[in-house]
Amino acid sequence: QPEERVVANGDGTKTVHFQRTPPLSSYLLALAVGAFVVSHTRRCGQTPIRVWSVPEKRGMASFALATAVEVLSRLERYFDIPHPYAKLDLVAVPDFEFGAMENAGAVFFREALLLVDPRSASHGEQVRAAEVICHELAHMWFGNLVTMAWWDDLWLNESFATWMAFTILDGWRPEWQVWRLFQHGRAAALEVDALEDTHPVYVAVKSPEEATExxxxxxxxxxxxxxxxxxxxxxxxxxxxxxxxxxxxHREGNTVGADFWNALA
Ligand SMILES: [Zn+2]
Structure with a gap:
């Protein structure tokens, strides 16, 4: 959430009060601590969008900002619900383990997937970065605003966000022909699916550790x-x-797969 007020404590420290966070699943809470610098702000409707990076990589935010502004407005139109959070910060985290993580209002990315210089990045790198940004922003609705009740319905988050990213990108940049790229991913999935230890898209899960598999x-x-x-x-x-x-x-609530099927019926 954005800052509400900052109070100087008189001893060189300050107390920052933030606006109240809307109801949120606990796995979506995040803090970034470090020497980060912030880009200029661009807006999409009511939402201010910024990119954070280490100081050495300042000035590499324009691709991510332009992509986020375009993609967020397309997602708002698709879902017919404005972006649910008061701000959108995209944080390039050094040595980040995952590709990205959709923390509400403060999405973390591997640096190479956010800080793309269009003058030197290959076409493939730009498409990949745009796809990941789009995937994470789709989660602001699918996953964050409405969250699966338990990890067995992880597909509600990830299958949907993956599909949504390609759908939005194809509408925005038809010349990229992203559905061809999608077929590569599907072919790779079917290879894994041919192994004896494959699993269904829906999997019963006992613990969060098991879910990570x-x-x-x-x-x-x-x-x-x-x-x-x-x-x-x-x-x-x-x-x-x-x-x-x-x-x-189901906004600000939890769902199971059947809720999605019922809404489609
Ligand atoms: Zn995801």
Whole structure:
């Protein structure tokens, strides 16, 4: 949340009060501590968007900012709900383990996936960065505003966000032909799926540790292929209507897979 007020304590320290955080799943809370510098602010509707990086990499934010502004407005139109959080900070974290993490209002990225210099980055690097930014921003609705009740429905987050990223990018940059790239991911998922120790897109999960095993090609790429198949079967408009119904009915709440199917029915 943005700062509400800052009080100087008179001893060289200060106390920062932040606006109240809306209801949020605990895994979406994040703090970034370090020598970060901030880009200028761009706005998408009501949402101020900024990029944070280490000082050595300042000046590399323009690609991420431009992508985030465009993608966020497209997501708002698709979901028919404004971005649910008061700000959007994109943080380039040195040595970040994952590709990215969709903390509400403070999304963390591996540096190479956020700080892209369009003059030197390859086409593939730019598409990959745009896809990851788009995927994480889709989570602000699918995952953050509405969260799966338990990790067995991880696909509700990841299959959907993966599909949504390609859908939004294809609408914005049709010349990128991202659905071709999508087929590479699906082919890789089907190879894993041919192994004896593969798993269904939906998996019963006993512990959060067990859930981490399922952040894989099956949950992301195969799951996204199934979402795409269903969207094609129902038709773009009916599917989008169902998605909007699902988000409105369960905002700031928790869901299971059946809630999504019911909203589509
Ligand atoms: Zn994700």
């Amino acid at each position: 399922n952040f894989d090609l099956i949950t992301y790429q195969k799951g996204a292929s199934v979402v795409r198949m269903i969207e094609r079967f129902l038709g773009e408009r009916s599917f989008r209507t169902g998605v909007r119904r699902y988000l409105r009915a």
